[in-house]
Amino acid sequence: MSGLVGMALRNLGRRRLRTALTGSMIAGGTALAVLSLGMNFGTYDHMIDLATRSSVGHLEATRAGYDRKPRLNKTLVDPAAAEATLRAQPAVQAVSPRVEAGGLFAKDARTIGGLLVGVDPVTEGSVTSVPRSLGEGAWLPTARGVDDPIPAVFDAGLLHQLRAAVGDEVSFVGQAADGSLAAELFTVCGVTKLKDGAMAYVRLADARDLLVLPGRVHRLVARVDSLRHVDEVVLGARPAEGDVVQGWDALLPGLARSIEADRASGWIFLAIVLMVVLLGVANTLLMAVFERTHEFGVLMALGTRPRQIVLLTLAEAGWLAVLAATVGGIAGTAATAWVGVEGIPLGDMTIEYGGVTIDRMIAVNSMLGSVGVPAVVAMCALLAAAVPAWRAARLHPTEALRA
Amino acid sequence: MSVVSLRGATRYYETKAGIVRALDGVTFDIDRGDFMVVAGPSGSGKTTLVNLIGALDKPTSGVVSIDGRSLADLDGKALADLRRDRIGFVFQAYNLVPVLTAIENVEYVMLLQGVPAAERRSRAAEMLGEVGLGDLLDRRPDALSGGQQQRVAVARALVARPALVLADEPTANLDSAASEALMDLMATLNERHRTTFVFCTHDPALMARARRLMRLRDGRVESDERIAR
Numbered sequence: 012m013s014g015l016v017g018m019a020l021r022n023l024g025r026r027r028l029r030t031a032l033t034g035s036m037i038a039g040g041t042a043l044a045v046l047s048l049g050m051n052f053g054t055y056d057h058m059i060d061l062a063t064r065s066s067v068g069h070l071e072a073t074r075a076g077y078d079r080k081p082r083l084n085k086t087l088v089d090p091a092a093a094e095a096t097l098r099a100q101p102a103v104q105a106v107s108p109r110v111e112a113g114g115l116f117a118k119d120a121r122t123i124g125g126l127l128v129g130v131d132p133v134t135e136g137s138v139t140s141v142p143r144s145l146g147e148g149a150w151l152p153t154a155r156g157v158d159d160p161i162p163a164v165f166d167a168g169l170l171h172q173l174r175a176a177v178g179d180e181v182s183f184v185g186q187a188a189d190g191s192l193a194a195e196l197f198t199v200c201g202v203t204k205l206k207d208g209a210m211a212y213v214r215l216a217d218a219r220d221l222l223v224l225p226g227r228v229h230r231l232v233a234r235v236d237s238l239r240h241v242d243e244v245v246l247g248a249r250p251a252e253g254d255v256v257q258g259w260d261a262l263l264p265g266l267a268r269s270i271e272a273d274r275a276s277g278w279i280f281l282a283i284v285l286m287v288v289l290l291g292v293a294n295t296l297l298m299a300v301f302e303r304t305h306e307f308g309v310l311m312a313l314g315t316r317p318r319q320i321v322l323l324t325l326a327e328a329g330w331l332a333v334l335a336a337t338v339g340g341i342a343g344t345a346a347t348a349w350v351g352v353e354g355i356p357l358g359d360m361t362i363e364y365g366g367v368t369i370d371r372m373i374a375v376n377s378m379l380g381s382v383g384v385p386a387v388v389a390m391c392a393l394l395a396a397a398v399p400a401w402r403a404a405r406l407h408p409t410e411a412l413r414a
Numbered sequence: 415m416s417v418v419s420l421r422g423a424t425r426y427y428e429t430k431a432g433i434v435r436a437l438d439g440v441t442f443d444i445d446r447g448d449f450m451v452v453a454g455p456s457g458s459g460k461t462t463l464v465n466l467i468g469a470l471d472k473p474t475s476g477v478v479s480i481d482g483r484s485l486a487d488l489d490g491k492a493l494a495d496l497r498r499d500r501i502g503f504v505f506q507a508y509n510l511v512p513v514l515t516a517i518e519n520v521e522y523v524m525l526l527q528g529v530p531a532a533e534r535r536s537r538a539a540e541m542l543g544e545v546g547l548g549d550l551l552d553r554r555p556d557a558l559s560g561g562q563q564q565r566v567a568v569a570r571a572l573v574a575r576p577a578l579v580l581a582d583e584p585t586a587n588l589d590s591a592a593s594e595a596l597m598d599l600m601a602t603l604n605e606r607h608r609t610t611f612v613f614c615t616h617d618p619a620l621m622a623r624a625r626r627l628m629r630l631r632d633g634r635v636e637s638d639e640r641i642a643r
């Protein structure tokens with residue numbers, strides 16, 4: 012016996028069934044809380060990933076204010092400096108430039124407004140998934156002969172409205188940076204899967220020629236190794252005066268807000284688990300204290316101080332809480348890892364959320380989930396033991412002995 | 415100096431039926447080395463008296479002092495420490511801690527006193543040897559007979575060398591042979607260590623062993639005599 016704490020552990024073994032029930036309640040609650048937190052985080056990451064891959068990237072450098080009020084002439088003050096400051100940070104994996112301009116696309120009698128985006132055909136694929144997730148046709152070629160038709164990849168939505176298909180010619184009319192008319196004929200070489208998209212991608216060089224934007228850049232789109240590093244890169248970037256670097260949360264404020272709101276609901280689940288643990292532990296220990304009233308009387312007669320009675324009771328709860336929360340933490344972490352690797356396909360039950368369509372549940376482990384949640388549960392259980400412990404310590408020795 | 419002194423010690427209980435005068439103005443001293451039996455019919459106040467002498471309870475009025483310190487002046491912690499260091503209890507129902515082995519039960523008080531583990535263990539083993547249980551050290555209480563459990567309880571009460579050992583009807587649950595053996599044991603320990611013993615009983619066989627016999631009736635001392643043996 013290693014003192015009162017060891018005695019408390021043995022006391023746990025007295026009512027095996029009750030201990031097992033309370034223990035599995037704590038462990039189960041912890042595991043569920045860890046898993047649900049992991050699924051929340053995983054889903055957020057998945058959503059952010061989908062959203063950033065399909066257009067904006069993890070972060071972007073633009074001229075200050077371009078994001079809210081895009082203007083053809085609001086190009087980066089110093090694109091080279093912006094690219095350098097982004098690439099200087101080890102978390103940044105890729106950077107790709109874009110120019111863009113609104114205009115009218117037309118085929119036959121149909122005319123539809125859309126956004127013309129000039130991208131680097133080679134590097135675009137490393138910041139977004141547009142080149143890799145085409146519905147039909149092929150991505151933009153790296154080079155083109157002077158007399159070849161100008162290739163363009165259209166969003167499915169835009170192309171549908173134009174009643175056009177791969178191989179068709181679509182005309183574009185807009186304004187160039189020098190005030191002249193920008194008019195061109197594109198040949199559709201590929202189509203994205205975005206049914207509500209209204210963009211057409213062309214080679215950066217073609218777009219710059221058409222819009223008279225030689226060497227200029229509207230957006231420098233970047234991808235980092237982990238979403239966790241976005242803020243770090245944004246804070247660490249030192250673009251030229253007049254240019255800014257913003258993360259996905261600033262670029263997609265709607266998505267960021269949805270995630271914040273959902274996070275709050277995740278805490279509510281944790282709070283419910285904590286309540287269950289609190290009541291379970293309090294109940295178990297109150298029953299134990301009640302059953303052992305006479306024994307506490309004996310311990311008091313032998314000279315056990317009130318504080319030592321508190322220690323004995325708290326230690327019993329502590330053992331139960333720490334053991335069960337550890338088991339629950341491990342189980343929850345394992346379950347999270349399993350879901351994370353396999354993913355749970357949602358089948359037809361895709362969820363539209365913050366402008367993103369989710370088709371799988373994904374879970375990721377975090378220190379907060381694997382260590383933080385079990386620790387909070389264990390602390391909560393100790394808190395729940397405070398009432399029974401206090402009651403035990405306040406027993407009057409002679410009355411306890413009469414019980 | 416006396417180990418315990420009572421001066422007009424009174425203990426009333428408030429019950430729904432009214433006030434019960436369990437102990438009603440008792441005055442006497444317990445001296446070092448006493449082997450004292452408190453006798454009296456059930457309800458005469460024996461347990462109430464033992465609770466006061468053992469610092470488990472405080473008098474409603476009057477003074478109970480142990481080692482010259484009045485219980486009225488002591489808080490819960492000080493009373494606990496007083497019991498731990500000066501008093502040993504033997505209960506009618508043995509009252510061993512069920513999750514502890516025989517030797518761990520005996521070690522318990524020394525654990526509270528902060529005696530180092532090795533010393534604790536050797537002293538507890540020695541004491542269990544003295545009560546004749548040297549080969550049952552690691553048994554849990556449920557694997558011991560009633561007489562054996564009561565011997566462990568005696569060892570537990572004596573191992574920390576208390577000034578006073580209190581035993582409330584210690585033989586009530588034992589057959590006569592086991593009772594005799596237990597009384598022999600305690601008489602021996604009384605002589606060997608000059609430990610003070612106070613027993614409560616209404617068992618005539620036990621009264622016959624007393625060297626001081628006090629009779630209680632309705633919470634009052636009826637007689638108090640010393641018997642030479």
Ligand SMILES: Nc1ncnc2c1ncn2[C@@H]1O[C@H](COP(=O)(O)OP(=O)(O)O)[C@@H](O)[C@H]1O
Binds near residue numbers: 435456460461
């Ligand atoms: N905690 C208590 N509350 C109320 N009455 C009590 C309490 N303890 C003892 N009594 C009463 O006090 C009287 C003396 O009891 P007790 O000291 O237990 O006597 P004994 O040990 O000689 O049987 C009895 O009438 C008993 O009912």
Ligand SMILES: [Mg+2]
Binds near residue numbers: 460461462582
């Ligand atoms: Mg009694």
